[in-house]
Amino acid sequence: MLRIENLSKRYGEIVAVDGISLDVEPDAMVALTGPSGSGKSTLLHLVGAIERADGGSVTVDDVEVTALKRGRLAAYRQRIGFVFQRYHLLPPLTALDNVVVPTLPYRVGYDRASRARELLDAVGLAGREKALPSELSGGQQQRVAIARALMVEPKLLLADEPTGNLDSKTGQQIMDLLVTLRKDRGMTILLATHEQHVASRCDRLIRLSDGRITDDVDLRDGEDPATTLARVSQIRL
Ligand SMILES: Nc1ncnc2c1ncn2[C@@H]1O[C@H](COP(=O)(O)OP(=O)(O)OP(=O)(O)O)[C@@H](O)[C@H]1O
Ligand SMILES: [Mg+2]
Known part of the structure; x- marks a missing residue:
């Protein structure tokens, strides 16, 4: 590998x-x-x-x-998926938009928002899609960052x-x-x-x-x- x-x-x-x-x-x-x-x-x-x-x-x-x-x-x-110590989420964006954002420059063959929703669900954040980073705990913010890294499979x-x-x-x-x-x-x-x-x-x-x-x-x-x-x-x- x-x-x-x-x-x-x-x-x-x-x-x-x-x-x-x-x-x-x-x-x-x-x-x-x-x-x-x-x-x-x-x-x-x-x-x-x-x-x-x-x-x-x-x-x-x-x-x-x-x-x-x-x-x-x-x-x-x-x-490549990259996860950092300090999450590096964009403060004005919701959890869902933070997960979607890295794929925006590219053409993709799937629905971004539904994939992001599935990933937030997989990391245990179903229902928190609209939360801002400032409204999430450190662990939750890291979960968002992991979901974001997984967007590109x-x-x-x-x-x-x-x-x-x-x-x-x-x-x-x-x-x-x-x-x-x-x-x-x-x-x-x-x-x-x-x-x-x-x-x-x-x-x-x-x-x-x-x-x-x-x-x-x-x-x-x-x-x-x-x-x-x-x-x-x-x-x-
Ligand atoms: N952009 C940079 N410019 C100059 N020196 C750097 C740069 N990045 C890393 N270094 C130096 O390279 C060496 C290795 O740094 P690195 O960040 O890879 O260590 P690390 O094992 O990740 O440390 P830590 O556990 O503190 O995160 C260090 O001496 C560091 O000062
Ligand atoms: Mg280091």
Whole structure:
């Protein structure tokens, strides 16, 4: 699904991503962890083609993203779901319009409003379509942001600390939602997090330090959630 080879990105003297290679299976849910400044966000931005790499390659479903020219790159970006820590909703727009808005520049073969309504229903916000972001809790706003990311039916969902602004109970609910959505729809999810309870819900944990992978741990071995959490607790996130 996703193959990263010898990927690098620098900002002046700072090497944010330093020769990362990584293969991710279809429909895997991967936690990217590591200290602040270790390159998690940069890696997500490179995979989502929000930023350009200096070297190496990102290949998604046999398309080498790092080699795409501008027009094809825009088409690629349109098919990726992105969820941010601070939701990035547009304050004057209703929940429904926030979900619809990213698809407005494009011609689509479906009814935008009805798809947005279905998605708001899927994230547990049926009945709140007309609410403004200011009228929603942090967890509800993140649900809107997730629904928005799903409008394009992404095969790849990139989430940068999706629970970072939420209390732990709300964060757990958002993780429940991502786990369910992944199961129902089939999606590969790459998410950056500092939180053990979030990382322990994923199938795989990758820890970065100074732009390199220091740990790559398989978490799918049928053990119970408490054991996985205990195991993740041994890794310094
Ligand atoms: N636009 C930018 N300009 C200059 N330096 C940047 C830029 N973006 C990131 N960096 C630097 O690249 C390195 C990696 O940053 P990145 O944001 O990827 O870290 P992170 O792991 O996401 O950290 P955090 O956990 O704090 O979100 C840091 O040293 C950061 O200061
Ligand atoms: Mg970050």
